[in-house]
Amino acid sequence: MPQPRVLAWGFMPTPARIHVAHALHEVFGEGGRVPDIWDRDLGEDAHLAQALLGLCLRRWGRLQAWVKPKLKDPDRGVPLGTRVVLAMGLAQLAWLPGVSDHAAVNESVDLAANRDLGFLPHKGLVNALLRRAAKDRPALAAELDALPAALDRGPAADRVLLAALGPHGAEAETEALWTRLQQPPRPDFRLLKGDPPEGLAPEAELPGCLCLLEGAPFPRAWLESAGGMVQDRSSQALLAYDWDRPVARILDACAAPGGKTTTLALRHPGAAITALEVHPKRATRLRQTLEQRGVEARVIQADAAEWLEGNDATFDLILLDAPCSGSGTLQKHPEWPWLKHEDQSRLTGLQRRLLAAAAGRLAPGGLMIYAVCSWLPEECGSHREWLAQARPELRPAEVWPAAMGSAQDANKGATAFFRPHPLRWTGEGFQGFAVRRG
Ligand SMILES: C[S@@+](CC[C@H](N)C(=O)[O-])C[C@H]1O[C@@H](n2cnc3c(N)ncnc32)[C@H](O)[C@@H]1O
Incomplete structure (x- = not known):
């Protein structure tokens, strides 16, 4: 298994370790995401904390599987505090050679005694297991690396991998894709x-x-x-559509935090942009971000479907970057397989409602792009099929180079379906389609 950057710290200060433990409790206790700014106050130690959290999240299944047979009663449930502390200690011993034995073991034992993050009765167990593991760190790494990679993902991730590879007829390459997604991404x-x-x-x-x-x-x-600005290459490729008709009015229907609004403004200087966002705090942040970047746009805090249904404005270019499961962001969010996921039918229902409302506002000669950072077919392909039935006047628009679609999508060297091969393209998992009116 590829190693993360070798880190030269000999001792990990407690705040970094405590932050990692909190994040792991959030994911494995609550099924919640790692908060965006979880490492904000850590200064230089953020690198170590990020590496450690990434290892625990990406290798959680095998870390737990390594511990289990070493317990007196392996079938008995192990408290989350113990699992978190052991995972952190083992990950440092196995894969972070810059962390000393002393720091990896003793700080984990201290953490086991922490009322909120550990489990005091297991302090002795944590001490014994980690001390034993510290005696031969390369052997520990080899044992952990030899455990099946599938332990680290679970059924939700398996389904995503198959969905990503299916359109390319590459279902047999699940392990290769999982390996790629386990590498910490470079922004x-x-x-x-x-x-x-x-x-x-x-x-x-x-x-x-x-x-x-x-x-x-x-x-x-x-x-x-x-x-x-930070912008994943998939978002950039999606917005590198080939479209030379005049664009005077743009709608960005789900706009926060504003990365794509910014790119649209760069691509179509002088066009009037309307940016919708339903969440008040995100709408405020969107306004601030656009202002800071000098992007002129009318930001409206509203449910996009309601706003579009109650408004007769039309647009030459509509981007619907819809709320989605985020299943394409597995690499950036290694906690994704362990999250409590939102009801998928509610989500696809919302996407469909937004798409129906947006489709009604496309001006003659206009282009609409629908996109999600997900590989699941019900979040994109199914909507495309529905739209073809419901609005036959909207024709596929082949605005991306053929390499951005699957072999079956390409038509005369271009594609109207955005879904790059997940092993040949290194960006986030994005799917989209483009339609034009007339
Ligand atoms: C995938 S994100 C958009 C990312 C954005 N396009 C960018 O590139 O920075 C989807 C956004 O849609 C917003 N949203 C969700 N439901 C919405 C609705 N009904 N109307 C408008 N915005 C909505 C979410 O709050 C979220 O900010």
Whole structure:
């Protein structure tokens, strides 16, 4: 198994470890996501905390499977506090050679005694298991690496992998895709103005996209000055559609946090942009972000379906980047397989309602793009089929190069269905389709 960057810390300060333990409790106790800013206050130690959290999330199943047979009564449930603390200790011993035995073992034992995060009666057990494991760290790593990768994912992730590979006839490559998705992702950026800072290199296959070079520092100051923004290459490729008709009015129907609104403004300078967002806090943040980047847009906090149904405005370009399961973000969100997922039928119902409302607002000659960061067919392909029946006047628009679709999607070297091969394309899992009116 590929190793994460070797870290040179000899001792992990407690706040970093406590943050990791909190995040693991949130995921495995509540089925909730790791909060976006979970590591904000950690300063330099954020790197170690990120590496440790990533390892525990990505290898949770095998870490638990390693512990189980070593318990006195393996069939008895083990409290979450014990599982979290052991996973953290073992992950450091196995895969973070820069962390000393002393730090990995003793801090885990201390954490076991923490009322909120550990389980005091198991302090001795944690101590004994970790001390034994620390005696031969390479052997521990080899044992853990030899356990089946499937332990780390569960049925929800299996279904996503098959859905991603199915349109390409590549279902046999599940393990290869899982291996790819287990690598911590490197962020992509988009230049907004001026020159890119050192450490960012243009991505040859996608004009405008910049990638972080190995070992380069994260360009925080550049992002804060609105010189650029973080934007995954899949989003950038989706918005690199080939469309040369005039665009005067744009609707971004689900706009926060505003990455795609920004790109639309760059692509169509002078067009009037309406950006809708249902959640008040996200709408406020969207307004602030667009203002900071100098993007002019009318931001409206509203349910997009309701707003569109009660409004007779039409648009030359509509982007519906719909709320979705996020199943395409497995690489960035390794906790995804363990989350309590929202009711899928409620979600697909909402997507359908938004699509129906948006489709009614496309001006003659206009282009509509529907997209989700999900690989599941019910969040995209099924909606495309429904739309073809419900609105036959909306024709497929082949606006992406053929490589962005599956072999069956391509027509004269271009595709109206966006679903790049998940093993040949390294971006997030995105699906989309484009239709034009007339
Ligand atoms: C996938 S995100 C959009 C990401 C955005 N396009 C970008 O690139 O930065 C979907 C957004 O839709 C919003 N949303 C969910 N339901 C909505 C609705 N009924 N009307 C409008 N926005 C909605 C969510 O709050 C979320 O911010």
